[in-house]
Amino acid sequence: MAPLQKRALYGLGIGIVFAIALIVVFIAKGDVTTFDEDLGFRLIVYALWVGVPLAYLIVVNLTLRKPGQVDERDRLIMGRAPKVQLLAVIFSLVAWVIVLTELYWDKGQVPVVFLTLIMISTLIISTLAQSLGILIGYWRVGRND
Amino acid sequence: MTKVKNRIRRLRFDNDEMTQQELANRVGCTRQTIIALEQGKYVPSITLAFQIARAFGIALEDVFQYEEAR
Numbered sequence: 765m766a767p768l769q770k771r772a773l774y775g776l777g778i779g780i781v782f783a784i785a786l787i788v789v790f791i792a793k794g795d796v797t798t799f800d801e802d803l804g805f806r807l808i809v810y811a812l813w814v815g816v817p818l819a820y821l822i823v824v825n826l827t828l829r830k831p832g833q834v835d836e837r838d839r840l841i842m843g844r845a846p847k848v849q850l851l852a853v854i855f856s857l858v859a860w861v862i863v864l865t866e867l868y869w870d871k872g873q874v875p876v877v878f879l880t881l882i883m884i885s886t887l888i889i890s891t892l893a894q895s896l897g898i899l900i901g902y903w904r905v906g907r908n909d
Numbered sequence: 910m911t912k913v914k915n916r917i918r919r920l921r922f923d924n925d926e927m928t929q930q931e932l933a934n935r936v937g938c939t940r941q942t943i944i945a946l947e948q949g950k951y952v953p954s955i956t957l958a959f960q961i962a963r964a965f966g967i968a969l970e971d972v973f974q975y976e977e978a979r
Contacts (some may be wrong), residue, residue, distance in 0.1 A: 766941040791932035836954050837945065905951055 768838040768846030771824055772898035779892040782816055786884070800877040813884060817891065841905060852893035853886055860885070918947045920965045920972065934958040967976045 765773075786809070790799070799806055828834055834842075860882050868874045921927045929943040938957060945951035946961075953961070962969045 766939050769941075832934065832937065835942050837942045837951055838939065866918055905938060905945065 765903065766838060767833040768842065768898060771828065772895040772902075774896035775820065775824070776892060776899065778816075778820060778848065779888060779895060782812075783888050783892070784795055786812070786888075795826045797875070797877065799880070800875065811886075817887075837905065841901030844901050846893050848897030848900060849890050849893040852889050852896075856886055856889045857882075912949075913952045914949065914974045914976060915946060915972055916974075917943070918962065919970065920967075924965060930962060932961070935964040 766888070789805075793799075793802070793805055799809065860878075862877060864874050917932070921929070921932060929940045929947075933940045933943050935955060937960070942951065942953075942957075946953060958969055958973055962972045967974060
């Protein structure tokens, strides 16, 4: 397995665990309004949100910076990954719009907390989709497409 | 449809049974790329193709062959 492929696999795993953990925390705390009302909870989420990707980026950069870790084939695959990212982000935003419109149509307004949640979810999905795009790229190169 | 074939595997064995890792180190790519090349699952850039040919000390055409499928 190529170093970049390993990185993508770990990234996907870490991202899924992080996303599930966030969802579980939100469910355990009640609902999304807790995020709005509980400053402590909000700070924990912000710290996780900044800390986890930062740690991930540092580890990834340190790994991939070593000579011979990434070559032209890896760069070709990385260059194709944004297509998957774009699709994933568009679908997630469409899903948010549909769900929020249906939920809050009668009230005529959406709680401000959803702005943060949409941003967080979009960034998580974008990161996950990048890893997924890289893994799909290796799979397709393996099939000689 | 076109196909680029290569003799990398054969040439490695002809060059003191050079390992895939040794070749990868010489041309500056990963061992996985050498594996993909040998299996015909990846066509290299012209730069990498020249580097591989130089690593064996032969001409590009002696490593890579361009075939047009009928």
